[in-house]
Amino acid sequence: MLSPTQTQKFVDEMWMDSIVPELVEYIKIPNKSPHFDPDWEANGYMEDAVQQIFAWCTAQDIKGMKSEIVRLPGRTPLIFLEIDGTDEASEDTILLYGHLDKQPEMTGWADGLGPWIPVMREDKLYGRGGADDGYAAYGSLTAIMALQREGLPHARCVVIIEACEESGSYDLPFYIDHLSDRIGQPSLVICLDSGAGNYEQLWLTVSLRGMAAGTLRADVLTEGVHSGYASGVVPSSFRVLRQLISRLEDEETGRVLLPELLAEIPQQRIDQTRAMAESLGDEVWQAYPFVEGTEPMAEDNVNRLLNRTWRPALSFTGVDGLPSLDNAGNVLRPHSSLKLSMRLPPTVSGEAATAAMQKALEANPPQGARVSFEPDQAATGWNAPNVAPWLHESLQKASQSAYGRDVMYMGEGGTIPFMAMLGDAFPEAQFMITGVLGPKSNAHGPNEFLHVPFARRLTTCVAAVLADHYQRDTA
Numbered sequence: 001m002l003s004p005t006q007t008q009k010f011v012d013e014m015w016m017d018s019i020v021p022e023l024v025e026y027i028k029i030p031n032k033s034p035h036f037d038p039d040w041e042a043n044g045y046m047e048d049a050v051q052q053i054f055a056w057c058t059a060q061d062i063k064g065m066k067s068e069i070v071r072l073p074g075r076t077p078l079i080f081l082e083i084d085g086t087d088e089a090s091e092d093t094i095l096l097y098g099h100l101d102k103q104p105e106m107t108g109w110a111d112g113l114g115p116w117i118p119v120m121r122e123d124k125l126y127g128r129g130g131a132d133d134g135y136a137a138y139g140s141l142t143a144i145m146a147l148q149r150e151g152l153p154h155a156r157c158v159v160i161i162e163a164c165e166e167s168g169s170y171d172l173p174f175y176i177d178h179l180s181d182r183i184g185q186p187s188l189v190i191c192l193d194s195g196a197g198n199y200e201q202l203w204l205t206v207s208l209r210g211m212a213a214g215t216l217r218a219d220v221l222t223e224g225v226h227s228g229y230a231s232g233v234v235p236s237s238f239r240v241l242r243q244l245i246s247r248l249e250d251e252e253t254g255r256v257l258l259p260e261l262l263a264e265i266p267q268q269r270i271d272q273t274r275a276m277a278e279s280l281g282d283e284v285w286q287a288y289p290f291v292e293g294t295e296p297m298a299e300d301n302v303n304r305l306l307n308r309t310w311r312p313a314l315s316f317t318g319v320d321g322l323p324s325l326d327n328a329g330n331v332l333r334p335h336s337s338l339k340l341s342m343r344l345p346p347t348v349s350g351e352a353a354t355a356a357m358q359k360a361l362e363a364n365p366p367q368g369a370r371v372s373f374e375p376d377q378a379a380t381g382w383n384a385p386n387v388a389p390w391l392h393e394s395l396q397k398a399s400q401s402a403y404g405r406d407v408m409y410m411g412e413g414g415t416i417p418f419m420a421m422l423g424d425a426f427p428e429a430q431f432m433i434t435g436v437l438g439p440k441s442n443a444h445g446p447n448e449f450l451h452v453p454f455a456r457r458l459t460t461c462v463a464a465v466l467a468d469h470y471q472r473d474t475a
């Protein structure tokens, strides 16, 4: 039996003496994901991050660990750690996942903070990539070490730290394939790159939304014309876009209209969402930096959560064809373009949704304008298999002893592109998808922080699950 107090003591020491100082250095490295730093190889920041984390991993006192930086030609590197199980004859394997590439800077950082400036304030470590997802390698190994120090048995563990996640994990399938013999067939996948509803209990992600995105463009003129001469005769390309967007969503409520983008919500997920709404109360919407007077969507917190996890929703993330305000002359512009970003329910195919959007947008263009929708790579979401009784029991016990509250099962509104892939690759596996991205932690935005006390307890929960996994009754 794992001793929660002893484990927490060891984990806390590791965090304060070793992990936090490591993350402070790690935050300083602008190792942006390849998508945001196409010259990542020449710039060398990725390599700096890989070397830093790898050096720490290999310096730890872990029995039976083999470590390697795997490099497939033309791809981002991957840290691969194999730790023998206590029972060396058993092939039973746990896969632990994290990533070390980062989102770009973003604007809006508060005074004294910045993406590459580590700052510790009130137990929160600010800076890019500490919470998303630099801590994962450190947390995973610390959990394994906690078991070994207490002499507790564990299954074989494989730790994968990739460097392409923020670009859609496009290199990961090649590594999973390349390493498939060494990975084996994990019975448990632990992923430390997800969210938390608050900092007061253990949160398991049981679904992720998918994504259909692309650029919608309307052309009406071959060149811009004085608006005093053209308006009233030439249709506005912006108005054409407005009409087209109304084919996708109700402009009053934001409700998505295309039937291909809707999914039936499983009853179990509705029940779990109710429990989550009860636990969070109005934090569900108060967690956002609303401008005063702006009201949240939907009529109640259950529906706000369902909107965010099981219903499609459209955002506009970029624009082209419109000059900036200080360059805005009185001209009827030749074209307008918008980047559409449609979040999808977990069970809707990203490809099918993209095709349905394209069809709806390009059919019968208003006033015969030239309309095109150029899709981006689609992503399909993920709905977890049912949680096995041993895992639920283990999570519940771990959450109670670390936080004094029940484990919560939540849908996540974002996409973790590789999850659908891992779900397909390991259909028999159980999944512990969790993370430290709680309220205001703001991964991808300004003022990203890692809530250190929460992360320490989460590390202990991971250790508890590793221990219970070995003792589980699979009958």
Ligand SMILES: [Zn+2]
Pocket: 099, 132, 133, 165, 193
């Ligand atoms: Zn991440």
